[in-house]
Amino acid sequence: MTEGKSCSDCSSGSCSAKGKKQGETDQEFMERQELQRQLCQIKNKIVVLSGKGGVGKSTVSANLALSLAARGKMTGLMDVDIHGPSIPRILGLEGFPIEALQEKLVPATVGDRLKVMSIGLLLRNKEDAVIWRGPMKMGVIKQFLKDVHWGELDYLIVDSPPGTGDEPLSVVQLMEDLDGAVIVTTPQDLSVIDVRRSIQFCRTVKLPVLGVIENMSGFICPHCGKTTEIFKSGGGEQMAREMNVPFLGRIPLDPEIARACDEGKPYITAFAESESAKAFAAALDPMIEKMEGLR
Numbered sequence: 001m002t003e004g005k006s007c008s009d010c011s012s013g014s015c016s017a018k019g020k021k022q023g024e025t026d027q028e029f030m031e032r033q034e035l036q037r038q039l040c041q042i043k044n045k046i047v048v049l050s051g052k053g054g055v056g057k058s059t060v061s062a063n064l065a066l067s068l069a070a071r072g073k074m075t076g077l078m079d080v081d082i083h084g085p086s087i088p089r090i091l092g093l094e095g096f097p098i099e100a101l102q103e104k105l106v107p108a109t110v111g112d113r114l115k116v117m118s119i120g121l122l123l124r125n126k127e128d129a130v131i132w133r134g135p136m137k138m139g140v141i142k143q144f145l146k147d148v149h150w151g152e153l154d155y156l157i158v159d160s161p162p163g164t165g166d167e168p169l170s171v172v173q174l175m176e177d178l179d180g181a182v183i184v185t186t187p188q189d190l191s192v193i194d195v196r197r198s199i200q201f202c203r204t205v206k207l208p209v210l211g212v213i214e215n216m217s218g219f220i221c222p223h224c225g226k227t228t229e230i231f232k233s234g235g236g237e238q239m240a241r242e243m244n245v246p247f248l249g250r251i252p253l254d255p256e257i258a259r260a261c262d263e264g265k266p267y268i269t270a271f272a273e274s275e276s277a278k279a280f281a282a283a284l285d286p287m288i289e290k291m292e293g294l295r
Contacts, residue, residue: 057215
């Protein structure tokens with residue numbers, strides 16, 4: 001469905017928004033149709049998960065979105081990490097004024113092809129704590145999908161908080177046609193064990209696993225080119241093989257990634273020739289080939 005059309009114009013007979021569900025009120029039905037109308041304008045929808053915090057999941061989400069935009073893809077990045085929204089800082093968007101247009105929120109932008117929405121953009125003070133229970137988090141995620149002016153997108157990347165709690169479950173329930181999940185880990189056993197739980201979560205909710213990215217996988221010395229395995233490497237790749245899910249690639253440690261995030265510089269743009277930036281881009285190749293090959 002293209003922008004401006006309604007569900008009554010849609011020719012899809014399989015769409016769940018064509019008719020009311022049993023026990024659904026008229027208001028709930030209208031909201032669900034509006035949500036579906038928004039989602040129909042987005043070709044590919046990906047959620048980024050991690051089993052535990054501290055693995056660089058938001059950094060991976062941001063740089064995957066930037067890589068897609070750099071390839072000419074109209075891309076959205078939706079940060080649903082309600083309690084720890086770091087996407088605005090990573091992309092240098094702190095303080096970006098969010099405005100409303102025709103009853104929808106206008107997302108922040110990075111360049112011409114990346115739109116961004118995060119609870120961090122709506123807080124008056126970046127140090128404010130968000131103390132919400134599950135239903136309130138479900139509500140704001142629905143609002144981000146339904147009431148943000150995403151327009152027509154090639155990709156929407158959803159940055160979810162660590163674990164398998166309210167936020168990723170809400171995303172799966174609201175976005176019935178999610179294409180799949182990218183799961184981020186670091187090579188250590190402690191991280192890999194938790195990532196196995198994320199894969200089991202995906203299987204339980206029938207969400208395809210598009211692949212695993214092993215972040216912080218070795219350090220490439222910028223002077224001599226030698227690789228030092230600070231956190232060892234290969235744990236994520238071995239786990240992906242054992243769990244029978246695709247392995248998308250390894251992202252080497254680079255001190256410039258942390259510096260770029262702290263300074264709000266898009267890393268793959270500022271350091272496009274670095275090994276880590278090339279690894280981000282290479283991780284997309286098998287995923288895009290698979291997803292767009294199915295269209």
